[in-house]
Amino acid sequence: KFTFNTVILSFTKTKSMAEAQKCFQEMTELKIKPDVVTYGTLINGFCNVGAVSNAIAMFEKIIKGGFTPNIHTYTSMVNALCKMRRLDDAKKLFHDMVSKGYVPNSVTYNVLIDGYCKHGHIDDALKLKKLMAAKGLKPNVFTYCTLIDGICKVGMVSQAYEIFEEMIANECHPNIVTYSSLINGLCKAGKVDEAAKIFEEMIKQGQAPDVFTYSCLIDGYCKEGMLEKAQSLLKEMSSKGCIPN
RNA sequence: GCAGGUAACAGAA
Numbered sequence: 001k002f003t004f005n006t007v008i009l010s011f012t013k014t015k016s017m018a019e020a021q022k023c024f025q026e027m028t029e030l031k032i033k034p035d036v037v038t039y040g041t042l043i044n045g046f047c048n049v050g051a052v053s054n055a056i057a058m059f060e061k062i063i064k065g066g067f068t069p070n071i072h073t074y075t076s077m078v079n080a081l082c083k084m085r086r087l088d089d090a091k092k093l094f095h096d097m098v099s100k101g102y103v104p105n106s107v108t109y110n111v112l113i114d115g116y117c118k119h120g121h122i123d124d125a126l127k128l129k130k131l132m133a134a135k136g137l138k139p140n141v142f143t144y145c146t147l148i149d150g151i152c153k154v155g156m157v158s159q160a161y162e163i164f165e166e167m168i169a170n171e172c173h174p175n176i177v178t179y180s181s182l183i184n185g186l187c188k189a190g191k192v193d194e195a196a197k198i199f200e201e202m203i204k205q206g207q208a209p210d211v212f213t214y215s216c217l218i219d220g221y222c223k224e225g226m227l228e229k230a231q232s233l234l235k236e237m238s239s240k241g242c243i244p245n
Numbered sequence: 246g247c248a249g250g251u252a253a254c255a256g257a258a
C-alpha cells in the first residue's frame with residue numbers, strides 16, 4: 001500500500017493523472033485497500049491539474065462509500081475550490097468541515113486566506129489570520145507570504161510592508177518567497193528604489209535571490225526605463241550562478 | 246499484533 005501510495009504521488013507530481021489512475025486501479029485489482037492517503041493524493045493530483053470536477057467526484061465517492069476524509073482531504077478540496085475561483089463553495093466546505101468536528105490546521109487557514117486574497121478580500125483574509133491566531137495557530141511563513149502578495153496586488157504596498165514588519169517582529173523569518181513578493185509589489189507600484197533596498201536586505205540576511213527575484217527587479221527597472229540597472233542585474237545573476245530563463 | 250516510513254498551502258514574465 002505504501003509503495004503504491006508513493007508511486008501514485010510521483011505520478012501526481014509530474015501531473016500524469018492518467019498514470020496515477022492506472023496505478024490506483026492496479027492496486028485495487030491486487031486487492032490492496034487504498035487508504036485515506038491514497039485518496040488524498042489522487043484528489044490533490046486532480047486539483048493540481050485543474051480537474052476539480054474529478055476531485056469532487058472522488059471526494060463524494062469516498063464519502064458515499066463510508067470512507068472518512070481527514071483534514072488533508074478537506075484542505076485539498078478547499079484549496080481546489082479556491083483555485084477554481086469558487087470561493088463561496090470553498091467557504092461552505094470549510095464550515096461544513098468545522099461543523100463536523102474537524103479542526104482546521106495552519107495549511108487549511110492558509111489556503112482559505114490565499115483564496116480571499118486572490119479575490120481581493122483582504123479584510124476577510126486578515127480576519128481569518130486573527131481567527132487562526134485566536135485558535136492558537138501561529139501565522140507561519142506561508143501565511144505571511146500569502147498576505148504580503150495579496151495585499152500588494154490590491155495596490156496597498158505600504159500595508160503589505162507593515163505585515164512584513166509584523167512577521168519579523170513575530171520572529172517568523174522571511175524567506176525567498178516573502179522577499180520576492182514584496183520586491184514584486186514595490187516594483188509594480190513604481191517603487192524600484194525601495195525594492196532594491198529590500199533586495200540588498202535579503203542578501204544581507206543570507207537569502208540568495210532566485211530567477212523569480214531577479215525577474216521582478218529586472219522588470220521593475222525596465223518599466224522605469226532604467227535599462228543599465230536592468231542589464232547589470234542580468235549580468236550579476238549569471239555571475240552568481242542563477243541562470244536566466 | 247504493535248510502532249515507523251507516504252498525501253494538503255505562498256512569489257516573476
